Amino acid sequence: MRSIPVTVAALCYVVVVFGVLSFSSNAELDPSFYKNTCPNVSSIVREVVRNVSKKDPRMLASLIRLHFHDCFVLGCDASILLNNTDTPTKIESEQQAAPNDNSIRGLDVVNQIKTAVEKACPGVVSCADILTLAAEISSVLGGGPDWKVPLGRRDGVTASRTLANQNLPSPFSSLDKLKSAFAAQGLNTTDLVALSGAHTFGRARCTFVTSRLYNFSNSGKPDPTLDTTYLQQLRGQCPNGGSGNNLVNFELTSPDTIDNDYYSNLKVKKGLLQSDQELFSTSGADTISIVNTFANNQDAFFANFKASMIKMGNIGVKTGKDGEVRKQCNFINKKSAELDLASVVSKESSQEAMVSSF
Ligand code: HEM
Ligand SMILES: *[C@@H]1O[C@H](CO)[C@@H](O)[C@H](O)[C@H]1NC(C)=O
Ligand SMILES: *[C@@H]1O[C@H](CO)[C@@H](O)[C@H](O)[C@H]1NC(C)=O
Ligand SMILES: *[C@@H]1O[C@H](CO)[C@@H](O)[C@H](O)[C@H]1NC(C)=O
Ligand SMILES: *[C@@H]1O[C@H](CO)[C@@H](O)[C@H](O)[C@H]1NC(C)=O
Ligand SMILES: *[C@@H]1O[C@H](CO)[C@@H](O)[C@H](O)[C@H]1NC(C)=O
Numbered sequence: 444m445r446s447i448p449v450t451v452a453a454l455c456y457v458v459v460v461f462g463v464l465s466f467s468s469n470a471e472l473d474p475s476f477y478k479n480t481c482p483n484v485s486s487i488v489r490e491v492v493r494n495v496s497k498k499d500p501r502m503l504a505s506l507i508r509l510h511f512h513d514c515f516v517l518g519c520d521a522s523i524l525l526n527n528t529d530t531p532t533k534i535e536s537e538q539q540a541a542p543n544d545n546s547i548r549g550l551d552v553v554n555q556i557k558t559a560v561e562k563a564c565p566g567v568v569s570c571a572d573i574l575t576l577a578a579e580i581s582s583v584l585g586g587g588p589d590w591k592v593p594l595g596r597r598d599g600v601t602a603s604r605t606l607a608n609q610n611l612p613s614p615f616s617s618l619d620k621l622k623s624a625f626a627a628q629g630l631n632t633t634d635l636v637a638l639s640g641a642h643t644f645g646r647a648r649c650t651f652v653t654s655r656l657y658n659f660s661n662s663g664k665p666d667p668t669l670d671t672t673y674l675q676q677l678r679g680q681c682p683n684g685g686s687g688n689n690l691v692n693f694e695l696t697s698p699d700t701i702d703n704d705y706y707s708n709l710k711v712k713k714g715l716l717q718s719d720q721e722l723f724s725t726s727g728a729d730t731i732s733i734v735n736t737f738a739n740n741q742d743a744f745f746a747n748f749k750a751s752m753i754k755m756g757n758i759g760v761k762t763g764k765d766g767e768v769r770k771q772c773n774f775i776n777k778k779s780a781e782l783d784l785a786s787v788v789s790k791e792s793s794q795e796a797m798v799s800s801f
């Protein structure tokens with residue numbers, strides 16, 4: 444008699460445990476996550492990104508960077524897209540953090556993608572997945588590798604300017620600091636070298652380069668790890684005492700395509716940022732042999748870039764019932780509701796005004 448309830452209890456326990464386990468395996472990202480709910484999502488993202496990049500080829504680089512700057516702060520949860528708000532919760536946007544301010548691009552493109560995706564499948568695809576898909580599509584359109592993008596991320600309901608300032612590495616950091624910034628996100632030295640290869644395209648402002656050209660580490664001299672011909676060229680583009688807002692291509696020969704020239708450039712002291720050149724010029728560093736491998740073998744670079752992009756895309760993801768799927772990428776849904784309500788109220792009051800004047 445007494446064994447029956449025990450068995451029932453044991454069964455319940457088994458069901459609960461398996462329920463939890465199967466929930467957690469459901470909570471993994473999966474490239475076919477939108478197979479039934481938004482089967483065409485990749486094509487929609489691709490069409491918008493392709494359209495925009497025809498007029499603005501740099502946008503491919505900007506979109507890859509946006510995904511990186513999202514993932515290093517509270518995980519890949521589209522926190523970077525949230526704007527400043529006071530209500531219903533206070534959000535201090537990451538967009539004004541030092542590494543992002545006057546620097547990140549593509550926020551409007553993400554909104555364009557979201558609008559196109561919402562039209563096809565309303566309320567289904569997260570802004571975090573849109574950022575991840577846009578990064579992969581940008582790699583392909585930039586001549587880089589393709590990969591199956593794990594999907595099913597949910598959007599966060601908060602942002603952190605503080606963590607954006609803390610977690611995103613500076614172009615003036617030592618190699619050890621770069622390594623620890625990546626290690627803090629679960630990314631190792633190979634990931635650091637492979638992902639830095641994203642600096643194979645796009646632009647940087649002179650402000651991040653000038654000290655290397657005129658007064659490196661307050662030595663009164665240029666950075667000794669900078670090729671002298673390249674130095675003269677960069678001085679032409681970034682005058683001493685200039686505003687710092689001039690743009691320089693990361694790469695001389697193929698400024699808008701993804702290839703392994705970034706690594707060959709490092710071998711001849713033609714890395715643009717201090718943080719780039721350190722990967723090769725730090726004496727005795729374990730990154731040197733990785734740079735050599737990628738410089739000699741583009742397939743090896745592509746294979747590692749792919750793997751590291753997927754790894755980066757998995758950082759701190761919210762899945763299942765965590766977070767939400769934002770309706771508008773710049774606001775949490777509670778804020779969007781508040782804004783919708785406000786627009787309904789203002790429409791009603793203008794109708795009332797019309798009625799009373801009638
Ligand atoms: C290793 C540490 C890194 C540092 C210190 C760093 C720093 C920078 C800086 C200073 C710029 C120029 C920003 C400006 O001029 O406003 C830049 C641009 C860029 N970064 Fe990085 N970055 C790093 C890693 C990465 C990673 C991991 C990726 C992507 C996987 C990435 C992708 C890009 C791209 C594509 C651009 C050009 C963006 C454009 O033209 O709009 N960076 N980075
Ligand atoms: C998928 O999206 C692309 C790009 O927007 C469009 O050309 C195509 O017709 C769509 N296919 C389906 C089945 O909806
Ligand atoms: C892309 O550009 C084509 C041609 O200009 C246009 O017909 C199409 O509507 C655009 N698609 C999107 C999603 O913007
Ligand atoms: C969000 O903030 C950005 C500036 O960071 C601004 O350009 C954009 O218009 C804002 N978006 C909305 C929907 O208010
Ligand atoms: C970095 O991590 C990848 C797997 O994510 C692994 O294959 C690789 O060997 C690791 N590299 C180092 C230097 O630890
Ligand atoms: C380099 O920077 C240091 C510290 O700011 C300054 O004292 C020195 O005069 C500068 N040298 C040159 C040549 O600009």
